[in-house]
Amino acid sequence: MSLLTLQNLSVKRGACPVIDNVSLTLHPGECVGLLGPNGAGKTTLMRAALGLLSHEGTSSLAQMTSMERARACAWLPQAREIAWPVSVERLVRLGRLPHSGTKAENAAAVADALAQMGLEAYAQRTATQLSGGEQARVLIARALAQDTPMMMADEPIAGLDPAAQIATMRVFSDLAASGRTVLTSLHDLGLAARHCTRVILLHRGAIVADGAPVDVMTPQNLAEVFGILAHYEMTDRGPVFQTLDTLT
Numbered sequence: 001m002s003l004l005t006l007q008n009l010s011v012k013r014g015a016c017p018v019i020d021n022v023s024l025t026l027h028p029g030e031c032v033g034l035l036g037p038n039g040a041g042k043t044t045l046m047r048a049a050l051g052l053l054s055h056e057g058t059s060s061l062a063q064m065t066s067m068e069r070a071r072a073c074a075w076l077p078q079a080r081e082i083a084w085p086v087s088v089e090r091l092v093r094l095g096r097l098p099h100s101g102t103k104a105e106n107a108a109a110v111a112d113a114l115a116q117m118g119l120e121a122y123a124q125r126t127a128t129q130l131s132g133g134e135q136a137r138v139l140i141a142r143a144l145a146q147d148t149p150m151m152m153a154d155e156p157i158a159g160l161d162p163a164a165q166i167a168t169m170r171v172f173s174d175l176a177a178s179g180r181t182v183l184t185s186l187h188d189l190g191l192a193a194r195h196c197t198r199v200i201l202l203h204r205g206a207i208v209a210d211g212a213p214v215d216v217m218t219p220q221n222l223a224e225v226f227g228i229l230a231h232y233e234m235t236d237r238g239p240v241f242q243t244l245d246t247l248t
């Protein structure tokens with residue numbers, strides 16, 4: 001069973017294809033990193049897949065009603081705006097809106113989401129008064145509280161400190177290990193190599209490579225798509241990836 005199937009998905013801006021005939025299927029248990037340079041089309045691909053952008057081709061998520069989709073997939077956009085000065089606990093509770101759970105079930109899901117993001121001590125703080133990284137973690141917690149089979153996130157770890165980046169990637173890989181599906185765009189190739197079960201390399205709106213990190217993040221692909229030279233080594237503490245230089 002797959003939660004997200006894209007068939008020949010294309011998005012045009014004017015006459016120019018920003019996403020060009022992309023087909024893919026994501027499965028339960030996969031933590032998928034969507035990689036590609038600035039402007040490659042990562043955000044456009046995810047928004048079109050969710051039905052938030054007009055597109056050609058089909059997306060299984062876009063075909064759902066908005067309520068079905070809200071129960072199927074949590075969406076964490078790149079922009080982290082918190083509009084109202086509500087408490088962290090209340091903001092995270094908004095993630096429960098698609099569900100008709102009991103008060104106790106909703107409270108448990110909120111508490112669990114806060115704990116996963118290490119935010120228990122922040123529950124009664126005013127969300128808008130938190131630091132940028134803390135606000136980002138609160139918004140991830142809101143998406144977790146949605147308790148969906150799929151999580152789609154656009155650069156969720158940007159602006160987080162190293163420990164919070166690793167902790168967040170662990171939350172995502174644990175979600176996948178528990179049978180959910182995660183699709184997240186990332187610019188940190190090292191964390192993608194360590195935490196993703198699969199990476200999809202997007203370049204100029206098309207998929208260049210799709211598979212295990214070690215098979216996708218090859219010197220040739222990194223040179224062609226990112227214009228970089230990198231060191232990638234399997235060690236007894238997992239894969240280690242370090243960018244070394246640009247090739248220009």
Ligand SMILES: Nc1ncnc2c1ncn2[C@@H]1O[C@H](COP(=O)(O)OP(=O)(O)OP(=O)(O)O)[C@@H](O)[C@H]1O
Pocket residue numbers: 013018036037038039040041042043044045
């Ligand atoms: N509203 C728009 N009108 C015209 N072009 C757009 C619009 N939105 C995005 N684009 C273009 O589409 C391309 C893909 O943008 P997108 O935001 O999907 O890239 P991305 O891979 O998410 O990049 P980044 O890593 O910088 O966030 C870019 O060249 C961008 O300039």
